[in-house]
Amino acid sequence: MLDVRGLRKVYEGSGRRTEAVRDLTFTVAAGELVCLVGPSGCGKTTLLKCVGGLLEPTAGEVFLAGRKVDGPPPGMAFVFQEYGRSLFPWMRVGQNVELPLKQKDLSRSRRRELVADALASVGLADAAGAYPWQLSGGMQQRVAIARALAYEPEVLLMDEPFAAVDAQTRADLEDLVRRLWRERGITVLFVTHDIDEAVYLGERVIVLSASPTVVREQLKVDLPDERDQLTTRVAPRFAELRTHVYEQIQAAKRGAGPVRKDTPPPR
Amino acid sequence: MRGANAALGAAGLAAFLALGEAVPRLGLVGEDHFPPTSRIAEALGAEVTDGAFWTALGDTLTGWALGLAIAVGAGIVVGVLVSVVPYLREATASTIEFLRPIPSVALIPLAVLLYGTELGSVLLLVVYAAFWQVLIQVLYGVQDVDPVAEETARSYGLGAWARIRYVLWPTALPYVMTGVRLAAAVALILAVTAELVIGAPGLGARIAVAQTSQAVPEMYALIVVTGLLGLLINVGARTVERRALAWHQSVRGEVAV
Numbered sequence: 001m002l003d004v005r006g007l008r009k010v011y012e013g014s015g016r017r018t019e020a021v022r023d024l025t026f027t028v029a030a031g032e033l034v035c036l037v038g039p040s041g042c043g044k045t046t047l048l049k050c051v052g053g054l055l056e057p058t059a060g061e062v063f064l065a066g067r068k069v070d071g072p073p074p075g076m077a078f079v080f081q082e083y084g085r086s087l088f089p090w091m092r093v094g095q096n097v098e099l100p101l102k103q104k105d106l107s108r109s110r111r112r113e114l115v116a117d118a119l120a121s122v123g124l125a126d127a128a129g130a131y132p133w134q135l136s137g138g139m140q141q142r143v144a145i146a147r148a149l150a151y152e153p154e155v156l157l158m159d160e161p162f163a164a165v166d167a168q169t170r171a172d173l174e175d176l177v178r179r180l181w182r183e184r185g186i187t188v189l190f191v192t193h194d195i196d197e198a199v200y201l202g203e204r205v206i207v208l209s210a211s212p213t214v215v216r217e218q219l220k221v222d223l224p225d226e227r228d229q230l231t232t233r234v235a236p237r238f239a240e241l242r243t244h245v246y247e248q249i250q251a252a253k254r255g256a257g258p259v260r261k262d263t264p265p266p267r
Numbered sequence: 268m269r270g271a272n273a274a275l276g277a278a279g280l281a282a283f284l285a286l287g288e289a290v291p292r293l294g295l296v297g298e299d300h301f302p303p304t305s306r307i308a309e310a311l312g313a314e315v316t317d318g319a320f321w322t323a324l325g326d327t328l329t330g331w332a333l334g335l336a337i338a339v340g341a342g343i344v345v346g347v348l349v350s351v352v353p354y355l356r357e358a359t360a361s362t363i364e365f366l367r368p369i370p371s372v373a374l375i376p377l378a379v380l381l382y383g384t385e386l387g388s389v390l391l392l393v394v395y396a397a398f399w400q401v402l403i404q405v406l407y408g409v410q411d412v413d414p415v416a417e418e419t420a421r422s423y424g425l426g427a428w429a430r431i432r433y434v435l436w437p438t439a440l441p442y443v444m445t446g447v448r449l450a451a452a453v454a455l456i457l458a459v460t461a462e463l464v465i466g467a468p469g470l471g472a473r474i475a476v477a478q479t480s481q482a483v484p485e486m487y488a489l490i491v492v493t494g495l496l497g498l499l500i501n502v503g504a505r506t507v508e509r510r511a512l513a514w515h516q517s518v519r520g521e522v523a524v
Contacts, residue, residue, distance in 0.1 A: 054418055078422035085415035090437040090514045099433060100423035131514055151423065 001187045002028040002051070002155055007060035009046050020046045022212035024060070028155075033181050033188040035198035037245065038208030038216075039253045044191045047213065048159050051189065052078050064155060074104075077148035081160040083141040087132040093119070094128030097147045104151075118150035119143075121180060138169035142176070149180065155187045162197070171229045174201055178227060195249065199223075199242045200232060207245060209252045216252050219245065302484040310484035311491060320473070324492070327458055327469035330386060334393025335454040339447055342398050346405025347431065347439075356406070367403070371396035371457050372464075379465055389461040389469070396457045397450035401443070408442025409435055441515050448504040455497055 007024040010017060020043035028034045038044055049055040051062050053072040062069040064076060072078075077100075080086040087096050094115055101111045119125050122142040132140050141161060148156055158177070162170045178201060181188050192198050198205045199221055207217040223237060232238055287304040290296055302310075314320045349355045371392045378388035412435055420430045462471025470489055477486040512518045 049418075052422055054422060072422045072424055074424055076422070078419070080415055080419060082415045085413045086419045088416060088434070088437065089516075090440075091433075100425070103424050103426070103429065131519075133514075133516075133519070147423075 001030040001032070001065055002189065003063040004051060005061050005063070007047065007050055007062065008058045009043070009050055009055065010058045019212040021050070021057075023214050024208075026206055026215055026218065028187055028189055030154075030187055031185050032203055033178075033190065033201060034204045034206060035202035036189065036191045036206050036208060037193065037195060037198040037249070038213065039210050039249055040193055042208050042211050042252075043213040044193070044208065045159055047208075048078075048157055048189070048191050052076060052157050054078075075154040077151045077153035077156050079141075079144050079148050079156065079158040079161045081163050083137070083144045083161075083164070084132075086144055087140055087147075089131065089133050091131075092128065093124070093130050093132060093135070093143050096132065096143060097128075097150050100147060100151045114150040114152070115146075118146040121149060121183070122146045122176060136169075138165050138173060141165060141173060145173075145176070145180070149184070153186060155189065158188065158190045160192055161190075163193070170197075175229065177201060182225070195242055195245045196233070199238060199245060200227060200229075205241075205245060207248045207252065210255055217248055300483065302487060306484045307487045307491065310482075311488035314485065314488050314492070323468065323470050323473045326386075326467075327462065327471070327493075327496075330389035330393060330461070330467070330469060331451075331454050331458045333386075334390045334458065335397055335447075335451055337390070338394045338397035338450055338454065339401050341394070342401025342446065342450075343405055343443060346402050347409065347435070350406060350409035351427075351431065351435075363399075363402070367399045369395075372460060375461070375464055378461070384465055384467045386467065388465050389458055389467050392457045392461045393454045397454045400450040400453055401446040404442040404446030404449075405439055408439030411442070412438045441512055441517065444504075444508040444511060448501065448508065451500045451504050452497060455493070455500060459493055 004024055004026050007021055008019075009021040010019050012018075024047060036044055036047070046055065050057045051069070053062075053069045053076070064073050067073070088099070091099065097115045097118055098111055101114060106114070115128070116125070119128055122145055124139060124142055124146065127135065127139065127143070132143060135143065145161075162173050165173065174197060177188070177190070180186070190198075190201055192201075202221050205219045205221055206215055207219065208214070209216045219241070221241060223232060223235070223241070284304045287307075289303075291298045291301050291303045349359055374392060374395055375388075378391045382388040382391065416434050416438070417430070420434045425433065458469065459471040459474075461467055462469035462473075463475050464471075466472050466475065470493055474486055474489045474493075477483075477489060509518055
């Protein structure tokens with residue numbers, strides 16, 4: 001579904017030349033939930049913006065369902081970390097969710113249906129008339145997720161979406177993403193700096209190196225499909241996986257060690 | 268608290284009016300040039316019953332409203348265009364900075380040459396003064412667009428026009444409103460000035476006539492009317508602003524989360 005080949009991004013400005021992403025190649029299969037995790041400052045956001053067509057890569061290509069991405073593609077939705085700035089304060093919740101649909105060729109009744117359905121799936125069926133700033137942080141991020149759902153994307157890109165909410169809300173939102181992913185069969189690429197979150201959510205975790213970024217390791221998460229905050233997080237296998245990813249990130253920070261690929265840790 | 272403030276305000280105004288009555292009566296200032304409040308009120312009463320006064324008021328308001336509308340329309344269109352078209356802002360910045368400080372009254376001779384004492388003279392001065400107020404605010408407002416909001420709009424495939432309509436315009440609106448409020452006040456000043464100096468029909472011309480015919484209380488009465496107009500315009504502009512910006516943090520106040 002999503003094919004990233006040799007992606008490279010170099011920022012140039014005011015005499016400084018920063019190579020944020022050196023060479024990234026990975027794929028995400030249709031209906032897969034993949035988490036990208038890496039040390040802070042490793043260019044995760046840059047990578048996701050290149051994938052989403054918001055930034056022009058310096059080299060390399062991104063393909064969505066076989067078509068080259070050269071601008072925000074219609075089948076892709078983006079959920080930003082800064083929900084407070086990503087939602088428009090001058091529009092009510094319902095209008096915020098509906099706005100992207102106005103670019104699609106849909107009837108008014110179909111738009112209403114999609115908005116109501118998306119808000120119901122995130123548990124905010126009766127918030128359509130409120131303004132985003134009247135809601136709590138977690139609810140605002142749910143609105144942003146509902147906006148993405150209503151858009152009916154093939155691929156959902158999420159850029160550290162829960163970094164700014166409290167721990168309890170975060171757990172709820174993680175379960176929400178898992179549930180929506182399973183219900184709707186969307187392909188999800190989820191960027192996070194939180195190792196536990198990556199292992200808990202993902203079917204696969206891609207560990208990135210420190211900047212300039214390459215793929216350090218791709219790890220299949222062989223936890224059961226049914227996950228929940230209580231049992232999954234205390235399962236021995238969860239602990240093994242998170243320890244493994246943690247070690248990889250620490251090694252990445254030191255910049256040491258050879259880059260291994262596609263090696264699931266021994267049981 | 269609000270009631271107490273209103274009472275204090277009314278008391279202050281009453282004291283001011285009483286002072287205006289007492290000081291000329293006590294002979295502290297010449298009554299010929301500073302008539303007591305009651306005589307000004309009397310003259311105001313006489314004005315209000317005079318049809319010519321209402322014609323003059325209508326003329327002033329026409330010049331004000333028409334000039335303001337042109338200035339606001341042009342200011343918004345030019346401001347958005349200059350901001351949206353690449354390099355246009357850089358190319359026009361120095362010209363704008365040169366033209367903006369030219370006092371509108373310096374254009375009075377030009378206005379007389381072009382339009383004599385017609386409405387055109389008033390419009391020229393009003394539009395020139397009010398246009399910059401709006402333009403500058405629009406330019407600032409457009410720069411205030413949040414990059415995350417802009418990226419959100421782009422990621423959902425909103426085109427240039429949709430982004431102007433749904434992102435840029437609401438972001439700039441608080442600035443535009445401030446610009447319109449400032450422009451409305453400046454436009455009234457320039458409308459009265461133009462009438463007073465050039466003699467275009469309106470309240471200003473009527474003030475000049477009252478002055479030359481030694482009708483001092485009438486002159487003050489007309490000045491009071493222009494003051495009241497300014498007050499009404501400001502209150503009206505603020506009401507419109509509050510309604511249009513109910514979502515903005517400056518208006519919505521604290522919200523329980």
